[in-house]
Amino acid sequence: MPRTLNFKDNPVESQLFLGRIISAFVIIVLLTVCLIVRLAYLQVVGHQHYATLAKENSIKIEPTVPSRGMIYDKRGNILAENAQTYSLELVPDQVSDLDNTLARLKQLLDIPDEKIEQFQRLRKRQKRFTSIPLIANLTDEELAKFAVARPYFHGVDAHVRQLRHYPYGDLAAHVVGYVGRINEEELKELPISEYRGSTYIGKLGVESSYETELHGKTGYSEIETNVQGRPLKTLKEVAPIAGSNLHLTLDIDLQKTAYDALEKYNGAVVAIEIETGGVLTFVSRPGFDPNPFVIGISGPAYQALQSSPDQPLYNRALRGLYPPGSTIKPFMALAGLEYNTVGVRQQLLCPGYYQLPNDSHRYRDWRKGGHGAVNVSEAVTQSCDVYFYRLAGMLGIDRIHAFLQQFGFGEKTGIDLMGEKSGLLPSREWKLSKKNQVWFPGETVITGIGQGYHQVTPLQLAKATATLANNGKIVTPHLVDKVVSDAVTKPSENNPKTTLPLKSANINTIIAAMVNVVHSNRGTARSIGLDINYQIAGKTGTAQVINIKQNASYNEHAIDFKQRDHALFISFAPADNPKIAVAVIAENGGHGGSVAAPIAAKVIKQYLSDKQTALP
Amino acid sequence: MKIESRREQFDAPSLVERILSKLHIDIPLLISLLLISCLSFVVLYSAGSQDIELLVKQAIRVGLAFLLMAVLAHINPYQFKRYSALLFGIGIALLIAVLVMGHIGKGAQRWLDLGFFRFQPSEMIKITTPMMIAWYLADHALPLKTHQLLVSGVLILIPTLLIAKQPDLGTAILVASSGGAVLFFAGLSWRLIMAIFVSLSALTPVVWHYFLHDYQRARIITLLDPEADPLGKGYHIIQSKIAIGSGGIYGKGWLGSKQSELEFLPESSTDFIFAVFAEEFGLFGCLGLLVLYLLVIGRCLYIASQAQDTFSRLLAGSLAFTFFVYVFVNIGMVIGVLPVVGVPLPMISYGGTSVVTLLAGFGILMSIHTHKKFIPD
Secondary structure (H helix, E strand, O other), X not given: OOOOOOOOXXXXXXXXXXXXXXXXXXXXXXXXXXXXXXXHHHHHHOHHHHHHHHHOOEEEEEEEOOOOOOEEOOOOOEEEEEEEXXXXXXXXXXXXOHHHHHHHHHHHHOOOHHHHHHHHHHHHHOOOOOOEEEEOOOOHHHHHHHHHHHHHOOOEEEEEEEEEEOOOHHHOHHHHOOEEEOOHHHHHHOOOOOXXXXXXXXXXXXXXXXXXXXXXXOEEEEEEEOOOOOEEEEEEEEOOEOOOEEEEOOOHHHHHHHHHHOOOOOEEEEEEEOOOOEEEEEEEEOOOOOHHHHHOOOHHXXXXXXXXXXXXXXXXXXXXXXXXXXXXXXXXXXXXXHOOOOOOOOOEEEOOEEOOOOOOOOEEOOOOOOOEEEOHHHHHHHOOHHHHHHHHHHHOHHHHHHHHXXXXXXXXXXXXXXXXXXXXXOOHHHHHHHOOOOOOHHHHHHHOOOOOOOEEOHHHHHHHHHHHHOOOEOOOOEOEEEEEOOOOEEEOOOOOOOEOXXXXXXXXXXXXXXXXXXXXXXXXXXXXXXXXXXXXXXXEEEEOOOOOOOOOOOOHHHOOHHHOOXXXXXXXXXXXXXOEEEEEEEOOOXXXXXXXXXXXXXXXXXXXXXXXXXXX | OHHHHHHHHHOHHHHHHHHHHHOOOOHHHHHHHHHHHHHHHHHHHHXXXXXXXXXXXXXXXXXXXXXXXXXXXXXXXXXXXXXXXXXXXXXXXXXXXXXXXXXXXXXXXXXXXXXXXXXXXXXXXXXXHHHHHHHHHHOOOOOOOHHHXXXXXXXXHHHHHHHHOOOOHHHHHHHHHHHHHHHHHOOOOXXXXXXXXXXXXXXXXXXXXXXXXXXHHHHHHHHHXXXXXXXXXXXXXXXXXXXXXXXXXXXXXXXXXXHHHHOOOOOOOOOOHHHHHHHHHHHHHHHHHHHHHHHHHHHHHHHHHHOOOHHHHHHHHHHHHHHHHHHHHHHHHHOOOOOOOOOOOOOOOOOOHHHHHHHHHHHHHHHHHHOOOOOOO
16 A cells, blocks of 8 residues: 555545545536436427317316214214215316405305314315305305305306214213314324325214224226316226214213213213223213314304313313322321231321421311320221321321322323323322422321312223222223224223222221222211112212311301312112222212112112113 | 735626635536525425425525535545544444344334434435545456446445335435445446346246235336326326426416416325426426526536546545436436336425435545645555
8 A cells, every 4th residue: 555654645545535526516517417318208208298188178176075983872872974965166276366255155045154264274274176165054045045046146056065063062072082173283194195185084982083094095086178177087996995983982962961970070081891991981071062173163162162261171080180188098097907007996186186296287177176095997988087187197298109000190191191280199209309399297287188280181080999899900991882884893992900008908908998888877978878789889978179278267158169179979780799889079068878879779770780680 | 915815806706716715515416406596495485385484494504505515525545545444334224223123113213313314324325435435446457347237236236225124215326326336337247237137037937926925016017007006106297298298388487387386296296296397497498407407417527537546536426416316317217208206306305314315425426626735545
């Protein structure tokens, strides 16, 4: 090699580099010539061919949109269907005077201004040659009127379209969800070939989480057209594959019972079939009518929904965060037994309040005089606060956190819906990282009765209750039972079930205490257990909305309705062979026993009597 | 006094020239870039359904990009060299960050949201990769040795694979070729270049048969034969060939593009804008555009040949060559000779990110050309 010198050989290097520059330029010119040759081939040699394709007989590829899968409930009731409707549409490119045409149409069909505004908004987002809907569902009368006047409206036509319809309206809106027009952001994310020609996409509920299954596969046909774009013949056709039908675990009759039972209260009712984890009711009240969202809800109507103090668009069952209140007590009691912190017969004294050493703050019991000496069963049945203040202190926050976490508190349940909240199960680490503060002993005390930082969703409560009823075998809630397409029936995958390592004697103690809540004369929900031949296990709860000052007393009638406590109830039945678990939250309901428990009872009674009549 | 001020007015061109050289701006390069930009607005007006708002948006982005070019032209090339490794390291770290975030967010992500704009680390890496390789090779005499080749190969492969995983095949190709170009200018022997090509093509069937799953093979087949997927990318190719071919020698004239307007061609103002250009301006227009591109590339190669130190030479050469790869891959894809990968037509397509990176590269080239007093090592 000539290069043995240590210093840099600049002239040689320059020469090498210059050589490479020239080679690079030659390569670039040669490749450019290749491009030019190809361009000349297309534009000179192929010009006639392509010009013909472009001008006279062009081949159009028309997508064929698959029909969207239907959604059924457990009994085969239709929750979402495709209705055939006539849609009045305009192609702006073919309309010579758009304003005039719209004015004449408005006069002919008495179209409200907001529909015209909506059309104008859509028009700005679409190409000029696409057909844009003005009225998505023409009535027969409107259709007849237009049919007569049609020759005078060039570029306007009525097309048969499939429109998604939800027969149960606001009853199941938070479960089924709705479809809406594909917006620009969604268009960017979607696989373009799959959605060519599609107008709608699932926006909420199972319509959204099972979008792929419901949508199906788009087909296409190659159509030869003449100058005017009129089809001459179809060259090739690939049929679309219709979307799969969904069969939900939801029971719409039971859903209605639960929804109606909430009456004047906002809130949520979640019922789970314990054996399968199938969700039987998933109520968030108030609901909303999903049908206007399909054709595009008007601005004022949406505003009204958005600004309503009852927040109908808010999915309380999935995303509502509430303190669990006393419904946490069975789980706390089980923790006490499992960790051997208290014995089954061991009694703790309840004088009506609890104080930490060296602290003047009194943590009060809901019963002024206290419950006296109570054991763990009596504490659950009578919902003794002081017992659980003490127990929480004895357990400590670390063990409380570890134990409750096993039941799914603080974590998403994994239901097949988007947007689930994970709630909040507080711990030392959480407080240090989020609040930058150490954990105080007083916070452990109130965690014992489900107050403080702990927040749960109604769905989480139902899952934890079902898991308790199932002897610690974890129940994962799901809404879709089967996905049925023409080709195959696919049951929705069941997650492998893990069982919590709990002693059955301890679980039985807790369940017996929860039965006494409903069936003993000291129970806090004894009004609901009178007319049945099986036993319901339950626990009432009350979650504070406002803080009551020390030495002040809570007077339900003196305070504003919106500041009243939330009423909670968790339950399952039959207690000896649990089939169904129900969690109820009635916002501002006041008392768990008198307001929330009867709601759960109605759901349980209907479900079990249906089950009995269904059996031979 | 009066006379003198008049003379100054007469000497205005030379004054402008003096100012520009003070500003470290290279006039031939600036003029050809401005010409291409003007052409871009002309085509965008037509391809973007004559939307003025869209043009204004693009003009702001291009204006900012030219500003960035002027700023970078001011910086001494020595500074680029000094921070090469650091910038490359930051780029790689950001690429990994984006990949991890995308993984958590359960979707492909290419950018970091900085609030006021979205930053794509893969764009930064397009420039920092050749900088890194040039920096690595600059301190030793050329041509490069075997171990240098191996280390450089790994350095190029890291960002390329990270970007290919995003997945952004187009950018991965550009990054790989920008690094490869440095090696080429550093004197990678022709025999080795041939050997690499031969071994790559020999390896292909092995990889095809033993390392790919069926679905991966199917994906590659649609990549190579887009007509098999007429509703997706194949549709673009069919339509863009019709558009280009129907343009003929003279084109249909400005705003005369029927295909882009009548057919659903969603990328007519971004990746497939060349089809609109070719339809409206014909073969002559295409030749004109290619000549403009060659002028830019020629000027850049000239700048590279005049550079005084190894780092500047290698970097300038690579930036010039990568610009060509940009042009070649995009036009090749639109006229149906290369598979469809997402690469915009440089300086013409709608969008801000690629323009910013391209003009940043030209800023570095101008810096190299206008800081001649810089003495190597």
